[in-house]
Amino acid sequence: MNSDQELIYIWDAYCGWCHGFSKTVHRLHNNHPELPLTILSGGLFTGNRSQAIGAFPHIAEANQRISQLTGAEFGSGYQELLHDGSFVMDSELAAIGFYALRSVAPEHAIELAAAMQHAFYVEGKSLSEPETYRTIALANHIDAEAVLTLFHDPASQEAARAEFADVSALGVNSYPTLLLRSGNEYTSIGGTMNVEEIEARLAKLHNVQPEAALYCAMDSPEGC
Structure with a gap:
């Protein structure tokens, strides 16, 4: 395998399909420890799109489909937010939170994204509130005070925007998107496929051999 390869997972913390894709990308990462994984925040609800969840009436129906196809859980706490409709999704603050968590424990980025x-x-829980990140940090045995310091640091906002x-610049505007970088070449692998489908694309396009861990593929196929 080309040693100059990595997987790039582009997500948004407020993206329901990313929530559904979480287990798949985690399993893929476990299948291929030889491929470094970089996780980048895309910024789904920023600027004029950072609105109350009730402004997006399609979300409830989309969540049902996501749950049916991926088995993702949408809990009672979230359902209360959805029913009330006033909660404002702010992807920039969520990206700052992820940046803070990832900076303190980069080796656990995929677990921290899933925890968010x-x-x-x-x-x-709101991904705009510092206390959410304190709770996540403590649950994952990382320095909560360091995370909160970064969350409040203006430089973290600039890092999230960058x-x-x-x-x-990668041309990605939908989430989740999984890319394979080989040198200076970036190839989209997909974003809502199951592990078997992604493994097949890796093997076909970049001679990445599927591992025996294909058993961890989801029973139900994912799809938009």
Whole structure:
């Protein structure tokens, strides 16, 4: 395998399909420890799109489909937010939170991303609140005070915005998106496929051999 390869997972913490894709990308990462994984925030609800969840009436129906196809859980805490409709999704603050968590424990980025989506989609916690990140940090045995210091640091906002710009420069504007970088070449693998489908694309396009861990593929296929 080309040693100059990595997987790039582009997500948004407030993206329901990313919540559904979480287990798949985690399993893929476990299948291929030889492929470094970089996780970047895309910025779904920023600017004029950072609105109350009730402004997006399609979300409830989309969540049903996501749950049916991926088995993702949408908990009672989240359902209360959805029913009330006033909760404002702010992807920039969520990206700052992820940047803070990832900076303190980069080796656990994939677990921390999943923890953020569990906090929102299962427990109904705001990803704009510092206390959410304290809870995630403590649960994952990382320095909560260091995370909160970074969350409040103005430089973290600039870093999150720079990450949005990097994602835009890659031509990615939908989430989740999984890319394989080989040298200076970036190839989209997909974003809502199951592990078997992604493994097949890796093997076909880049001679990445599927591992025996294909058993971890989801029973139900994912799709938009």
